[in-house]
Amino acid sequence: METPAKNIRQQERVFDVEAIRRDFPILQQQVNGHPLVYLDNAATSQKPNAVIDAISDYYRGYNANVHRGIHTLAEKATAAIENARQSLAGFINSPAPEQVLWTRGTTEAINLVAYSWGRSNLKPGDRVLVPILEHHSSIVPWQMATESTGAEVVPIPVTPGGEIDMMALDELLDERVKMVAVSHISNALGTVNPVAEIVVRAHRVGAKVLIDGAQAVAHTPVDVQALNCDFYAFSGHKMFGPTGIGVLWGRRELLEAMPPWQGGGEMIEQVSFAGTSYQGLPYRFEAGTPDIAGAIGLAAAVDYLQHLDRVAVAAHEADVLEYALAQGAAAFDGLTRFGEADHVAGVFSFLMDGIPPSDVGMLLDQQGIAVRTGHHCAQPIMAQYGIPGTVRASFALYNTRAEVDRLFEGLAKARRMLR
Ligand code: PLP
Secondary structure, eight states: OOOHHHHHHHHHHHOOHHHHHHTOGGGGSEETTEEOEEOBTTTOOOOOHHHHHHHHHIIIIIOOOSSSOOSHHHHHHHHHHHHHHHHHHHHTTOSSGGGEEEESSHHHHHHHIIIIIIHHHOOTTOEEEEETTOOGGGTHHHHHHHHHHTOEEEEEOBOTTSOBOHHHHHHHOSTTEEEEEEESBOTTTOBBOOHHHHHHHHHHTTOEEEEEOTTTTTTSOOOHHHHTOSEEEEEGGGGTSOTTOEEEEEOHHHHHHSOOSSOSSSSEEEEETTEEEEOOTTGGGOOSOOOHHHHHHHHHHHHHHHTSOHHHHHHHHHHHHHHHHHHHHHHOTTEEEEOOOSSBOSEEEEEETTBOHHHHHHHHHHTTEEOEEEOTTOHHHHHHHTOSOEEEEEOOTTOOHHHHHHHHHHHHHHHHHHO
16 A cells, blocks of 8 residues: 555646646736746635636526526526535535535635524623634624623634644533634634644533634545534635625524524515524525526636645645745745644745835736735734734645746845835
8 A cells, every 4th residue: 555645746746737727717917027936825716718718608508587487597506506515515525415515615604603503592691712813703793793792702822833722622622612714724824723633622511613614625625524523614715716605504403493594585484574593504605696697607716626635736836835835934034933833734824024024025026926915804813822813825736846936036126225
């Protein structure tokens, strides 16, 4: 039998990044007179032709509202959105498609849980644990839910290297904790959190775990049954799918016990002024017309990813990120990296001494290089580091070492101009 390392090396040889790049039309353009280097993938990823075509085919060929029509187009659209749900279920290894709920994205998925599960399960004295490095969308919905129930949000400390302090977590975990809300991968630092282990520890005290998978789904295969989590949330647009669509996956018994959170069409069984009864899963949580084109586009993104060798993709991404981190360490004095976890994915977050991140971002943009600057919707971890924000280069499967070289040439130029 081959060792995994040897296996990865063999797969690496078959990964053709140039062929992948040809699938993404937006990457072929010049920006400000330079070939585009797109390093803002943690904010949103680019879309392959397969996704763009799937959306366009729907609007050109079978646009119709779903679930209520008996005409041919309506039936075709309904089959497409339910097939998309099946694809997404397969993508995360859900035991059943009805545990996959369409949402607008990660933010709405977390809000759904905080609103519906939170308001019906939290009471005064209960606690929701949230690591300090979380995205605001994993903090604020819980603040809102705890404000209205008398429970409290308690931060889980993070080490200077940007890892969840597991000993501190153990000290916090007691019977008061009802929910641990944690990201699979941090968008601000790239830390890959030990989510499976967190689930084990949280379940010992009877707490539920919601994993924010926004940054994970594009980088690593996700298996909700292996993770044994209670909820898993993610956005289509960060995994090469369209904006406006995402998924909340939940454990069946939890979803079935949760009250609907938005009322309207689609989610009801029977309505009268005497009272209304609701549909079962998944429709009770999908009031109104869903993002049909988005769901179809997201299924095309799943299909695209599933036709790639994900081991080879991961090896390529790890190579590009390691190269960037090594360049960053060697580049020049005064470049400080934030987040130095043992296990990172997709993100290089840094500051250049004395140069505001937004100035760095603008000068890179002039050279056709797209990065993000600021607090990355993660102000508490920025506050822990005592900084207002960072420059963040974030990578996807279509990025290359040559693009990393362009980034560092751009940074050297920025430094010459701004110092
Ligand atoms: N969680 C993390 C870790 C993220 O990186 C993001 C977006 O940057 C979100 C949640 C919110 O995702 P969306 O804006 O797609 O709802």
